[in-house]
Amino acid sequence: MTSATKTLELLSFFSEQHPEIGLSQFCKLTSRDKATTYRHLQSLEIVGFIEKNPLTKKYRMGPAVLPLAQIRERTxxxxxxxxxxxxxxxxxxxxxxxxxxxxxxxxxxxxxxxxxxxxxxxxxxxxxxxxxxxxxxxxxxxxxxxxxxxxxxxxxxxxxxxxxxxxxxxxxxxxxxxxxxxxxxxxxxxxxxxxxxxxxxxxxxxxxxxxxxxxxxxxxxxxxxxxxxxxxxxxxxxxxxxxxxxxxxxxxxxxxxxxxxx
Amino acid sequence: MTSATKTLELLSFFSEQHPEIGLSQFCKLTSRDKATTYRHLQSLEIVGFIEKNPLTKKYRMGPAVLPLAQIRERTxxxxxxxxxxxxxxxxxxxxxxxxxxxxxxxxxxxxxxxxxxxxxxxxxxxxxxxxxxxxxxxxxxxxxxxxxxxxxxxxxxxxxxxxxxxxxxxxxxxxxxxxxxxxxxxxxxxxxxxxxxxxxxxxxxxxxxxxxxxxxxxxxxxxxxxxxxxxxxxxxxxxxxxxxxxxxxxxxxxxxxxxxxx
DNA sequence: TGTATCGGTTCATATAATGAACCTGTGTTT
DNA sequence: AAACACAGGTTCATTATATGAACCGATACA
The missing domain is CATH 3.30.450.40 (GAF domain)
Structure with a gap:
């Protein structure tokens, strides 16, 4: 499993029932180290796939997924x-x-x-x-x-x-x-x-x-x-x-x- | 720049005007090696972010982006x-x-x-x-x-x-x-x-x-x-x-x- | 027949990912 | 208020993983 797939895998833990997930929760869900998970989350944040809710400090789905879905649906x-x-x-x-x-x-x-x-x-x-x-x-x-x-x-x-x-x-x-x-x-x-x-x-x-x-x-x-x-x-x-x-x-x-x- | 961000960056080259992109085209667009780019594309394919059009052998946006966008819009x-x-x-x-x-x-x-x-x-x-x-x-x-x-x-x-x-x-x-x-x-x-x-x-x-x-x-x-x-x-x-x-x-x-x- | 370009693969090398330990802040318990 | 637990975030030596030159096979074209 490459670092990229591990990073992308994090996105699959979001759902409409669980729209916000913190660093520690991600660590538990993936059984991965905190530092590793943190860097993965940062990568996702850089490209806009996730963003931090400034209130809760947790991560949630980012805006960058919207145009991608638009392209998929249209094409x-x-x-x-x-x-x-x-x-x-x-x-x-x-x-x-x-x-x-x-x-x-x-x-x-x-x-x-x-x-x-x-x-x-x-x-x-x-x-x-x-x-x-x-x-x-x-x-x-x-x-x-x-x-x-x-x-x-x-x-x-x-x-x-x-x-x-x-x-x-x-x-x-x-x-x-x-x-x-x-x-x-x-x-x-x-x-x-x-x-x-x-x-x-x-x-x-x-x-x-x-x-x-x-x-x-x-x-x-x-x-x-x-x-x-x-x-x-x-x-x-x-x-x-x-x-x-x-x-x-x-x-x-x-x-x-x-x-x-x- | 991490390997994960490089991988995700590939997605940004898709648009409604250019919905399908081949391996060589990605190499030109990113100025990266063919092997590297190929592995990046494979990572994306594994998680469903892209898929190969069996007819043209080119890559296009995958179905996995749809539920992500749904979650973003709903939450x-x-x-x-x-x-x-x-x-x-x-x-x-x-x-x-x-x-x-x-x-x-x-x-x-x-x-x-x-x-x-x-x-x-x-x-x-x-x-x-x-x-x-x-x-x-x-x-x-x-x-x-x-x-x-x-x-x-x-x-x-x-x-x-x-x-x-x-x-x-x-x-x-x-x-x-x-x-x-x-x-x-x-x-x-x-x-x-x-x-x-x-x-x-x-x-x-x-x-x-x-x-x-x-x-x-x-x-x-x-x-x-x-x-x-x-x-x-x-x-x-x-x-x-x-x-x-x-x-x-x-x-x-x-x-x-x-x-x-x- | 030669060759240009495509997608895909191999393997030694070097770079980048990893995780234990360490901060720092916050809220809770005693 | 001191002690504690747990949160997010950071550091650095070690190790695993990403990398790219070279190679392969298929296809298209002149």
């Missing part, structure tokens, strides 16, 4: 940041993979990749995804604000015989997502398509969208389900990371439990 | 980030100093500090500042979008005999700001108050507000004006920096020219 759009992960997901599962983003109360399809493995495959040709009838949508409802579910209930359009069109049915589906960390949709938007979905998070810590695998019903079985879930977890972590977020611990716990059971 | 509000600078400004000028922020088409007073140096002094008791009748307001108009000036012209309320209430007068005042980098208001909101103002910028690169000194007319002279302008520049740079922005070069050039003339 690396979400789509390209998710693309590689979706391609990998499609390749690993042999099915169609896609990512959707939540904007307001609408879920937009961002990028979809079909796998050439099978001649029959799901095609994602929707610009916006119905919240109540897709795996992505129900996943978003499960981790999004209540207002989102309320909005979804305003328009429970029927697409197939299997579409959930009752509030009770939707609530039950949402509950299952909260328990497992995954969202299922079995023929609810198209008869022969089974969907599996996991949530995505950005730097705001709130849900930002969903990553999904759309499989053809006839080849969907327990074995495929296990593979897809495993790959979805990897993709969700990767994409969330690229968007500046991370998977909340409760969801990681759900995933562990769900995978252990199968 | 260090603009007010406290400007406070120290405003206090220093009031102290150095012996007058009342204040900072205002632009939100939508409204200019809000964020923080004001009175200097105890004189028994007569300006008092900023406004929650929102009229765009056409204050130094802060005209400064904001000069560097803000056109729509802002159009909005301001909708309501050219008269406060004193000296308030600009014509569109032509306002346009002329704005033009003077664009030429000098400073905004003046001589009794346009209160008869005996002379204001001097400089713009503030945040990480978006657009105008974020203004920093001003409100002086009592009777003691305002060329000497005071020079001092105030000089201090305003320092304050504007500091506050903009704390908000994640910087002063655009054209404005810095205006300031240099204006100060040289006096």
């Amino acid at each position: 690396v759009p979400r789509k390209s940041a998710a693309k590689a992960s979706v391609e990998q997901l499609a390749d690993a599962t042999g099915e169609t993979a896609h990512v959707s983003v939540l904007s307001g109360t609408t879920l937009y399809s961002l990028v979809a990749v079909e796998s050439p493995k099978h001649s029959t495959r799901a095609i994602v040709d929707l610009k916006t995804l119905p919240l109540h009838a897709t795996a992505s949508g129900i996943c978003t409802l499960a981790y999004g604000p209540d207002i989102l579910t309320q909005t979804a209930k305003q328009n429970l359009e029927r697409f197939t015989a299997k579409t959930q069109t009752t509030e009770q049915g939707l609530d039950a589906a949402i509950q299952r997502v909260k328990e497992t960390g995954f969202s299922h949709s079995k023929g609810s938007i198209e008869e022969d398509i089974y969907g599996l979905s996991a949530p995505l998070f950005d730097q705001s810590g709130t849900i930002a969208g969903a990553v999904s695998v759309a499989s053809v019903a006839t080849r969907f079985n327990a074995d495929a389900e296990r593979t897809i879930k495993h790959q979805l977890i990897l993709a969700s972590r990767q994409i969330s990371h690229n968007w500046g977020g991370s998977i909340p611990n409760p969801i990681e716990a759900c995933w562990s439990k769900t995978l252990a059971e199968t | 260090v509000p603009r007010k406290s980030a400007a406070k120290a600078s405003v206090e220093q400004l009031a102290d150095a000028t012996g007058e009342t100093a204040h900072v205002s922020v632009l939100s939508g088409t409204t200019l809000y007073s964020l923080v004001a500090v009175e200097s105890p140096k004189h028994s007569t002094r300006a008092i900023v008791d406004l929650k929102t500042l009229p765009l056409h009748a204050t130094a802060s307001g005209i400064c904001t108009l000069a560097y803000g979008p056109d729509i802002l000036t159009q909005t301001a012209k909708q309501n050219l309320e008269r406060f004193t005999a000296k308030t600009q209430t014509t569109e032509q007068g306002l346009d002329a005042a704005i033009q003077r700001v664009k030429e000098t980098g400073f905004s003046h208001s001589k009794g346009s909101i209160e008869e005996d108050i002379y204001g001097l103002s400089a713009p503030l910028f945040d990480q978006s690169g657009t105008i974020a507000g203004a920093v001003s000194v409100a002086s009592v007319a009777t003691r305002f002279n060329a000497d005071a004006e020079r001092t105030i302008k000089h201090q305003l520049i320092l304050a504007s740079r500091q506050i903009s920096h704390n908000w994640g922005g910087s002063i655009p070069n054209p404005i810095e050039a205006c300031w240099s020219k204006t100060l040289a003339e006096t």
Whole structure:
């Protein structure tokens, strides 16, 4: 580990819950010497990554991180940041993979990749995804604000015989997502398509969208389900990371439990 | 200069205009060895501050900066980030100093500090500042979008005999700001108050507000004006920096020219 | 085919990072 | 008020780590 990585590592101890950290606290957190840590902090202060709160004498995040984030957001759009992960997901599962983003109360399809493995495959040709009838949508409802579910209930359009069109049915589906960390949709938007979905998070810590695998019903079985879930977890972590977020611990716990059971 | 600061310095070469930089380009920019620079870049890549664009093999800003900026924005509000600078400004000028922020088409007073140096002094008791009748307001108009000036012209309320209430007068005042980098208001909101103002910028690169000194007319002279302008520049740079922005070069050039003339 | 430039790697050397011990100030306990 | 604990900050000999000349392999171009 280089001196530079050790220095940068200090930044990872800041959070919205712990916005200010003193020298001694840093020493405890890193198990490093006081002098070393002090010099590391000075390096960060020189470049503006941290600053001292003159009142508390503790260190806090500096202003220099703001323009960097601005550059990242402006120059690396979400789509390209998710693309590689979706391609990998499609390749690993042999099915169609896609990512959707939540904007307001609408879920937009961002990028979809079909796998050439099978001649029959799901095609994602929707610009916006119905919240109540897709795996992505129900996943978003499960981790999004209540207002989102309320909005979804305003328009429970029927697409197939299997579409959930009752509030009770939707609530039950949402509950299952909260328990497992995954969202299922079995023929609810198209008869022969089974969907599996996991949530995505950005730097705001709130849900930002969903990553999904759309499989053809006839080849969907327990074995495929296990593979897809495993790959979805990897993709969700990767994409969330690229968007500046991370998977909340409760969801990681759900995933562990769900995978252990199968 | 420590290895850590050298490493972090690399990040400052990224901009929205140059979002991707290769190893050799970094070497030229820093006049450092290839091996050294390569290791620095690796350190940054490990912690997610940069990532390689797999297509171009060049480096670009990484996702790790996003949560850091989020923490900064959530835990260090603009007010406290400007406070120290405003206090220093009031102290150095012996007058009342204040900072205002632009939100939508409204200019809000964020923080004001009175200097105890004189028994007569300006008092900023406004929650929102009229765009056409204050130094802060005209400064904001000069560097803000056109729509802002159009909005301001909708309501050219008269406060004193000296308030600009014509569109032509306002346009002329704005033009003077664009030429000098400073905004003046001589009794346009209160008869005996002379204001001097400089713009503030945040990480978006657009105008974020203004920093001003409100002086009592009777003691305002060329000497005071020079001092105030000089201090305003320092304050504007500091506050903009704390908000994640910087002063655009054209404005810095205006300031240099204006100060040289006096 | 030669060569110019790119990203990346190696290894002896020299420089810069390290931490035990030492200040200094502040607030608390006795 | 003396004694103590803990905070941030500093010093200097020792040691580990950063450094850069030279090298490698790939790509592009004339």
